[in-house]
Amino acid sequence: MSNRPPPIYPDRVSRISPPSDDLAEVLKAINVRSTILCRSHFTAPWAFRVDGSDLAKFHIVLDGAAWLELDSPAESHRLEAGAIVVLPRGTGHVVRDEPGTPVRYLEAILADHPLDSAGRLLYGGDGPSSTVLCGAFDAALLPDDMTDLLPRALVLDQDGSGRVTRWLQPFADLLASDGAAPGEAAVLAKVADVFLTEFLRQYLTQQEAALVHQPTEDGDGAPIAAALRLMRRDPRARWTVEGLARQVGMSRTAFAAHFRDSVGEPPLSHLTRVRLSQGAGYLATTSRTIAAIARDVGYDNESSFSKAFKRLYGRSPSTFRTEWSG
Incomplete structure (x- = not known):
């Protein structure tokens, strides 16, 4: 007779039923603490690379558009205005205006182009503009077996789940002005915390x-x-x-x-x-x-x-x- 433990999933899954106690406890424990790395105003041509690391990353395209390209195995996504991408495993990637635009490391760009008085990175040529908010958070907040269930990139556009996209408006409101309000970065990080926590919980519930x-x-x-x-x-x-x-x-x-x-x-x-x-x-x-x-x-x-x-x-x-x- 087998001594194997029983699986914790049901034979048929219903989204109406609440998650099991085991899963509910894990989801309740998710509490993201994010850092806003930079608020960038890019003008084409532009491109930046971020190496893979243990830190999860996220990017929010506030206006304009961009391409996200993940490191091996190759995977790409077109990001329109309002799109949010979360990289829960900290996968190395490139973000650029168009495929093929020469790329530099984000750290090198920041070193050569100090933030302006409003706390923005201004970078690129004379072409169309895009505004991108870049941030990171500690992916260690999840057990390894649940982190493995997350894809390398979760892309949410402005037409996605209303349960999640409602958090886009606070970002838009905070970033509407050209000036940098005192403590704006901290407020942005707090809004990002709430949004990312909700995003991960909604995905992992399934x-x-x-x-x-x-x-x-x-x-x-x-x-x-x-x-x-x-x-x-x-x-x-x-x-x-x-x-x-x-x-x-x-x-x-x-x-x-x-x-x-x-x-x-x-x-x-x-x-x-x-x-x-x-x-x-x-x-x-x-x-x-x-x-x-x-x-x-x-x-x-x-x-x-x-x-x-x-x-x-x-x-x-x-x-x-x-x-x-x-």
């Missing part, structure tokens, strides 16, 4: 389907913990049981049996839960199309994603999004 009792990182549990991390960090990879077993140094047969005994279901069944829970997170917090979300989480097309989503959540992705935003 991850309960993928939560299991995490195996230990050493001893017999290490290969399974490593496999879970691979699935969560790159759900769109073409994972197979054989491929995962090879990655963690086990035979296919031994890995499949050990995974099921530890997690409570076969590896590819759990991968489906990971993919769909991340899809639910995108649906709850962004306005990305269902087709784009399907690609992001490893499905070839919207139809196959929608069918799998309805089997787990009991409703279509579009209905789920409407219910969550309502």
